[in-house]
Amino acid sequence: xxxxxxxxxxxxxxxxxxxxxxxxxxxxxxxxxxxxxxxxxxxxxxxxxxxxxxxxxxxxxxxxxxxxxxxxxxxxxxxxxxxxxxxxxxxxxxxxxxxxxxxxxxxxxxxxxxxxxxxxxxxxxxxxxxxxxxxxxxxxxxxxxxxxxxxxxxxxxxxxxxxxxxxxxxxxxxxxxxxxxxxxxxxxxxxxxxxxxxxxxxxxxxxxxxxxxxxxxxxxxxxxxxxxxxxxxxxxxxxx
Amino acid sequence: xxxxxxxxxxxxxxxxxxxxxxxxxxxxxxxxxxxxxxxxxxxxxxxxxxxxxxxxxxxxxxxxxxxxxxxxxxxxxxxxxxxxxxxxxxxxxxxxxxxxxxxxxxxxxxxxxxxxxxxxxxxxxxxxxxxxxxxxxxxxxxxxxxxxxxxxxxxxxxxxxxxxxxxxxxxxxxxxxxxxxxxxxxxxxxxxxxxxxxxxxxxxxxxxxxxxxxxxxxxxxxxxxxxxxxxxxxxxxxxxxxxxxxxxxxxxxxxxxxxxxxxxxxxxxxxxxxxxxxxxxxxxxxxxxxxxxxxxxxxxxxxxxxxxxxxxxxxxxxxxxxxxxxxxxxxxxxxx
Numbered sequence: 001x002x003x004x005x006x007x008x009x010x011x012x013x014x015x016x017x018x019x020x021x022x023x024x025x026x027x028x029x030x031x032x033x034x035x036x037x038x039x040x041x042x043x044x045x046x047x048x049x050x051x052x053x054x055x056x057x058x059x060x061x062x063x064x065x066x067x068x069x070x071x072x073x074x075x076x077x078x079x080x081x082x083x084x085x086x087x088x089x090x091x092x093x094x095x096x097x098x099x100x101x102x103x104x105x106x107x108x109x110x111x112x113x114x115x116x117x118x119x120x121x122x123x124x125x126x127x128x129x130x131x132x133x134x135x136x137x138x139x140x141x142x143x144x145x146x147x148x149x150x151x152x153x154x155x156x157x158x159x160x161x162x163x164x165x166x167x168x169x170x171x172x173x174x175x176x177x178x179x180x181x182x183x184x185x186x187x188x189x190x191x192x193x194x195x196x197x198x199x200x201x202x203x204x205x206x207x208x209x210x211x212x213x214x215x216x217x218x219x220x221x222x223x224x225x226x227x228x229x230x231x232x233x234x235x236x237x238x239x240x
Numbered sequence: 241x242x243x244x245x246x247x248x249x250x251x252x253x254x255x256x257x258x259x260x261x262x263x264x265x266x267x268x269x270x271x272x273x274x275x276x277x278x279x280x281x282x283x284x285x286x287x288x289x290x291x292x293x294x295x296x297x298x299x300x301x302x303x304x305x306x307x308x309x310x311x312x313x314x315x316x317x318x319x320x321x322x323x324x325x326x327x328x329x330x331x332x333x334x335x336x337x338x339x340x341x342x343x344x345x346x347x348x349x350x351x352x353x354x355x356x357x358x359x360x361x362x363x364x365x366x367x368x369x370x371x372x373x374x375x376x377x378x379x380x381x382x383x384x385x386x387x388x389x390x391x392x393x394x395x396x397x398x399x400x401x402x403x404x405x406x407x408x409x410x411x412x413x414x415x416x417x418x419x420x421x422x423x424x425x426x427x428x429x430x431x432x433x434x435x436x437x438x439x440x441x442x443x444x445x446x447x448x449x450x451x452x453x454x455x456x457x458x459x460x461x462x463x464x465x466x467x468x469x470x471x472x473x474x475x476x477x478x479x480x481x482x483x484x485x486x487x488x489x490x491x492x493x494x495x496x497x498x499x500x501x502x503x504x505x506x507x508x509x510x511x512x513x514x515x516x517x518x519x520x521x522x523x524x525x526x527x528x529x530x531x532x533x534x535x536x537x538x539x540x541x542x543x544x545x546x547x548x549x550x551x552x553x554x555x556x557x558x559x560x561x562x563x564x565x566x567x568x569x570x571x572x573x574x575x576x
Contacts, residue, residue, distance in 0.1 A: 051468055077470035089465040091458040093573060098454050105470050147469070 001028040004155055004186045005050065010059030010069070012049045019045045021210035023059070027155070032177070032187045034197045034218055037207035038233060043190040044086060046207070047157045050188070051083050052076045064154065078105075082148030086159040086190075088140045092133025096124050096143055099132050103147035110151070117146045120176040138169035145176065155186050162193045174199050194232075198222045206231045259527075259570035263534045270542050278423045283541045289429030291537035292436020293498060295530050297491030297510060298517040299443060300484020306460040306524015306573055308477045310372055311379055314386035315488055315514065316507025317393035321363055322356035322489025323496035323506060324397055327406050329355055337411045345411035353493050360489025364482040372481070390507075397504035406502040414497075432494055439487065443526050456480060460524040460573050513540075516555045520562040522569025531570055535562075 005027040012020035019042050027033045035043050048054045050061060052073040061069040068076050077083070091099050100109060118125040121142040127135060132143055141161055148156055161177070162170040174196050181187065181200065191197045197204070201218030214221070214231050221227060267284055274280040301315045329352035330337055336344045371389050375381040410428055417424035447453035459466045459473050466473050495510065496502045517536050521528030536555050543554040550557075562570065 053464060053468065072472070073464075073467040074470050074472045077468055083468045085465070085468070089462050089468075091461050091465070093457055093461055094454060101451065102454055102458055102466075102471075103469055 001031065003027060004029040004064055005188065006060075006062045007046075007050070008060045008062075010046075010049060010061060011057045012045055012054055013057045014045070014054060019210050020049060020056070023207075023210070023212060025205050025212055025215070027186060027188050028203065029186050030184050031202040032181050032189055032200050034201035034204040035188060035190045035207065036192075036194075036197060036204060036232060041207040042210040043207055044159055045210075047083070047085075047159050047188065047190060050076075050157060051081065080152075080154035082151075082153035082156045084144050084148045084156070084158040084161060086163065088137075088144040090132040090135070090140045090143050090147070092131065094132055095129050096132055096135070097128050099143055099147055100124075100150050103150045105151065107151060113150060113152075117149065120172070120179065121146055138165050141165060141169070141173065142176075145173070149180060149185075153185070155188065156180070157188050159190045160192055161189075162191065162196050170196065194228075256571070259531050259566075262570075263531060263538060266535065266538055266542075270538075270546075273546055274542070278421070279545070281423045282425065283545055284538075285425045285429055285433075287538040287541040288534065289426075289432040289436075289537075290498075290541065291534035292433050292439075293491055293494045294510070294513055294517055294537060295436050295533035296439050296494065297488050298514040298521075298529050298533055299439065299526060300480075300487040301514055302518045302521060302524055302526065302529040303456065303460070303480050304484050305518055307456060307463070307480050308372075309377070309463075310481075311382045312372070312386045313383055313511075314367065314371070314388075314390035314393065315484075316511040317367075317390045318360040318363060318485040318488035319492035319495065319507040319510060320397055320502075320504055321393065322360045322492030323408070323502045324401060324406075324504075325356040325359045325489070326352040326493040326496060327401075327408060327502055330408060337409065340412050342413040345413045349411055353490055356489040356493045357486040360492070361482045361486035364485025365478065367485070368478055368481045394504045401504070403504075407500060408496045408502050409500055410497055428497065432498065435490075435494065439490075440526070440530050447526060452476075513555060516559045520559050520569055522566075522571040522573055524573040525569065525571040528569055528571035528573075532562075 003026040005025075007023050007025045010020055010023040011018065023042075023046060025033075025046075035046060037043050045054060049056050050068075052068070052071055052075075056069045059069065060067060063076075063079055063081065066079065068079065071079075091102070094102070100114075104110075123135075123139045124142055124146055127139065132140065135143065145158070145161060148158070158177075161173055165173070170193065177187070177189070177200055189197075189200060191200075198218065204214070204216060204218040204221050205212050206214035206221075208231070214227075221231075267287075270283070271277070271280055274283060297315075297319055301312060304310050304312055304315075329348060333348045336348045339345065367386075367389060371385045372382065375385055414428045414431060417426050418430065445453075447457055455466060455471055455473075455476055459476055463473055492506075496506070499506070513536055517529055517532040520535065521530070521532035535558060539554045539558045540551065544551040566572070
């Protein structure tokens, strides 16, 4: 399987802090790669560096063979990278429809894709003309994900989509992400919910102190409780 | 397929009418205090006209604040430059300006206003590229750079036009008043109200009915996410900055005609008013800016009539009162 995204020796400084300290990782095409780690390990910084929101100080980032580490964020997005930030970042003053119109960029929204999204997120159809700011937290997360998939993207970077959501909504989001995965999407997913990680992940990367300290199959990590405790401080079961 | 929280009740978006009703309530409350209905009508018309002129000047600044997070203390320079550029058109066509023909007057006024907007907009391009671009995200440096830019602009105007006040008489057909019973409303004030309303409607249409407007509104709220969706927001910044500068130029022409004079430091008296309007309106909110401008003008006019000694501090008191009521302004837009 070819790697769609590769990071080699990537360092990122934010102010005087050295956050990413030589990241090497690969995200295979068509797979869901989980990025796990304790708080402050550098997971969000990794996604933001890939997206160009924070500039890598050194190292190489390639997307489908194209170097992107020095590109501006809009250019990276236009290469086909969708980003769902931890904060959801829906435009609360805009309606659900307007949020998706912006996400569709130059193209008109594809009706079939929209129907597919409504299949998962019927709330978005119901509140189509409501201000996004009036949606619940779960509905905002749906909108944030819908915004990332309204157009076909080569790669999705998703940062803790289940954070702070009710269990029922978490289950539904997992189903949605599974369906996106079945359609062949390549996803780099940061997640603290290990149940979600186990359900979705093909491969796994574990970060600590700005470096990758483990890489392997998600199923193997899920089955190895001592390894989980060593890498993450807690076992998967403790996080369900 | 799961019904993802679709059953969750959605709170109906509340229509926040309180800020809209505020100027109405203020105007009505002034009726018994002012006493004479005709004086009240005159003061109200003066407030609306003054408010519209301030709105035109402040609207660009509020978008620049909200979208770009730029503290532009040099916004007043565009006002003065706009006014001076208009004198360049008015001077050679003084006869047409004073002719008793509306069309002849407009034939000078319209090109003067357009040229002022073009020059102020072009100056905005230079200021954004030279002064603002190196200091994005650094508020203290923005204040220093733009204040410095304002001083340079004022001194350049002094050097080019001299320190004297330049008269800028109203065109003949805009002099005088419309008489309704015992109420006199100056013709120019009516024109100022119409232009202000037209600018407000145009901005609202662009913001609410076009994709460009969607981008501006989204950018005011979260610039980073707009970029992550693939839009080059720096170009949008530049366009908004130039538009804001051009509107300040238009406001400068209108204010100069209102005062019937131009001088290099004319923006000094306006800068405080404009900042008060932008702050009480809510950074980045055009609707808030519109209401804030009317409130500021009402307080200045009613206050000046009822308690002249209070006029010096009335706008600051208004700002304190509004911010105590709504600390992020009448209509908070940005999360900053």
